[in-house]
Amino acid sequence: MSTTPEMSPLRLREVTIPNRVWMSPMAQYAAGPDGKPTDWHLVHYGARTIGGVGLIMIEANAVGPLHRTTSADLGIWNAEQAAAHRRLTTFIRARGTVAGIQLQAAGRKGSHQLPWVGAGQNGSVDVADDGWQTFGPSAVPFGDLTAPREAGRAHIDEVVEAFAHATRMAHLAGYQVVEIQAAHGYLLHEFLSPLSNHRTDEYGGSRQNRMRLALRVAGAVRAAFPPEKAVFVRITATDWVEGGLTIDDAMAFGKELAALGIDLLDVTSGLVVRDQAARPPTRAGVHVDFAATLKDATGLAVATVGQIDNLTVAGELIADGWTDAVMIGRPLLRDPYFALRERPADKAAWPHQYQRAL
Ligand SMILES: Cc1cc2nc3c(=O)[nH]c(=O)nc-3n(C[C@H](O)[C@H](O)[C@H](O)COP(=O)(O)O)c2cc1C
Secondary structure, three states: OOOOOHHHOOOEOOOOEEEOEOOOOOOOOOOOOOOOHHHHHHHHHHHHHHOOOOOEEEEEOOOHHHHOOOOOEEEEHHHHHHHHHHHHHHHHHHHHEEEEEEEEEHHHHOOEEOOOOOOOOHOEOOOOOOOOOOOEEOOOOOOOOOOOEEOOHHHHHHHHHHHHHHHHHHHHHHEEEHHHHHHHOHHHHHHHHOOOOOOOOOOOOHHHHHHHHHHHHHHHHHHHHOOOEEEEEEEOOOOOOOOOOOOOHHHHHHHHHHOOOOOOOEEOOOOOOOOHHHHOOOOOOHHHHHHHHHHHHOOOOOEEOOOOOOOHHHHHHOOOOOOOEEEOOOHHHOOOOOHOOOOOOOOHHHHHHHHHOO
């Protein structure tokens, strides 16, 4: 049995994650119109489960039909969807891997085309073409997408309830971890950032007001999930753009999340406005410093994501206390067995069925 730092278990509440190399949530745009997982999802996530990651974070799942980014998003807003998700959680958990699911409201990035159709997020789908009305903190569009409507009080309350209900469905589906998407320019991030939130009521203006919706959601999700299961928040460390969120804002937000009983911050950045400068720069381990800062400031466990493709380095980062885990994205799209291949000496980590190949 390997004892390298990245392969050591991490316990959060009653959830023991067998190692610290985790699959980052990555939308597949492969759901049916009913938002249920398809055979694609079972094969895709099944292969990465066999590939030895400690936790699979199933891609962004909409918390309601109007909260989808595209018509092919996964959903977790009703019991039929939860039942369909059981196929995934059953397979993942049977191998000892932890099953997590990301919960998302798309906000002003909703109702767009699939990324490989037309111009992707450049292309809104109109209501007349089976799209749907989007809502944001303010009636300000993301790039060329159709402008959202400013969310009213009733809509804000509905968002909180939708996240809580989706959390109950995620529990029914057998997930052990839920992750609240509060980054990458989707609804909760849009409320957090002054670049997209121009409100003058109690949900806009001061940092405390801009945090209000995300904190209400975090409190509601935590309360809706059994105490033995873990809640993560995907948090933006910086908007990278003048006038946007900074690491100070992230630290203040993280401290409030800690007080609400959130278990782990999954640290990323950027993408709240359509501007090349608002994308994370190309740099290995681009969010590692931010993760360490947030770990120190909040006392919470952290994961870092972005441009990590060397598990020996990841192990050193974990051993030196920069991060508790790494989320791996694109390397796992290129190679489902990335986590196994990076440690070829550890034959026992491979499934018995494959060991004659080693
Ligand atoms: C195809 C694709 C889909 C993605 N979908 C999501 C998503 O559903 N939720 C999310 O938080 N991030 C999403 N991301 C971002 C990844 O989770 C990750 O943060 C990013 O790819 C950087 O990590 P990497 O350098 O290891 O790929 C997606 C990325 C890709 C490439």
